[in-house]
Amino acid sequence: MKKIMLAMVVMIVSNVLVYSQGEVCAVVVYTKGSVEVLRSGEKEYKKIKVNETLFPGDKIKTGKWGKASVVIKSGAEIRINGNSEFEISPEGELKEVVKLTIGQIWTKMLHKMGGVTIKTPSAVCGVRGTEADIEQRELLTVKVYEGHVDVENANGKQSLFAGQMTTVSGANATPQSPKQMDKKDIGTWQEKINVKDIEKIFENLKNAKDEKILKLKINKGGKEKEVEVKLKKKN
Template sequence: MPIINPKFKAVLFCALLAGGAAAFAQDEEGGAQDYNQLMIQQAMKSGNYGQSQSQSWDARLKVVSGTVMVKTINGDEWSKITGEMPLDPNDMVKTSGDGLAEIYLDDKGAIYLGRNTELEITDLELEDTIFSINFGSLVAKVKHFLNEKNKLQVRTPSAVCAIRGTEFAVEYSKMGKESSVAVFDEGRVAVTEADGSGDKTQEYLLEKNTEIHFDPSHKRFRAIPLSRMGRHRGSLTAMRARLASLKGWKPRSLTKRADLRNQALKRKVIRKQLKERAGSPKSKRGAKARAAAAKRAKAARQAAGEEE
């Protein structure tokens, strides 16, 4: 059994205490996830006991426009998010028909989520970062940090993309069950078809300015010059600028991240409570009484005018 660093024992103990308090508060607010405990579990799983937070991304979601929702591992409902929110492993992010969002991986990566997209944050460990697209599209710009130690995968129901560099887009059509992957001006992506059998399939290596499409109606696939996926260039340009603007990035402590998550999820709970109150019989009776009073006041004013 690995020997735990004494300093980390103290950090672990404090994190567990903070985690317990956060968990209680989150249960009160609709089941928001306890970030501290989850990060400790990830550290124990990876064996990086003395470096728990530094071994995972400080991932953050930013709502750009429209409706963007998050569902946590402990939540049964989607929560509408405004502004920013730290992300945990196993969080689900979904954009609506008018929704646009961005995800930041420290100051090393910027990911753009298009409209009608559902993304699972499968794993945030530096050594094995995994995002899973259930439907929709993402466009990303990441710095040259990927190597044999730090790995990033983007998965769709029909493809597994091992990202080896820095500008790429992935999309999945739920209707056509087609996966499309592209590399822009920098980097490479190794793509394999996910056939569901567990058997190894052929790997296709995409170089810069190429794309590939896995269409279930075809049995053979090949990389072609960038064409259809070129429509994502505008989003890529935005991610290049966004990544450059993240130079002043400051990491947040586990406690701060937990607080920000609670605040983001609590706003949804408050809105829900207000709606429930508005729909309650007591609230309806109050509204009727106010309407009747306004009607009587109007009648009185009219009567006074006639007397004059």
């Protein structure tokens, strides 16, 4: 029995070590409904839970009613709406780069120097010190609630400020001139995602490098006991 338990622990640890290659760059802080992750180097999506860490190349996918929120190391919370595909890109250097293939995200910076670059099929959105909503469907729609966002592709660039929005009809189209948002343009879906202790989560994430705590519940002597295994980057 002991050998079986040990084998199970080794199998779990080995799986997580594969996920832990590279430096931690984000942590999942909220999930609801169908939320799955495709780890870099893996072939299948798997369910992801709150407190799981994300690494460069990891992809998140939400179902129709799914919602999620992640905090990234550069100082932003990113909330993800349903029917979205989102990737932590390995291209980020000073500012994290994330890719929104399809779907909708809402971003909020957690400090004044926070920033993130959102790459979509239609344009690149440089988010700096901002609260913004970015949705990529047939059109790319960008709305700015606070601060500013630069929306740019090979055909042009537009700078948006609080209360403004723009659309882009594809990679070959020029970003439209900013226009003022009406009441009907203001989204509320992100308000249904409630994350507690966000500042504390961010501070813990800043100090994370290539380690991960794996918590296991084992049955010992008829009693359930939780043990922690500290994992480090696999060389």
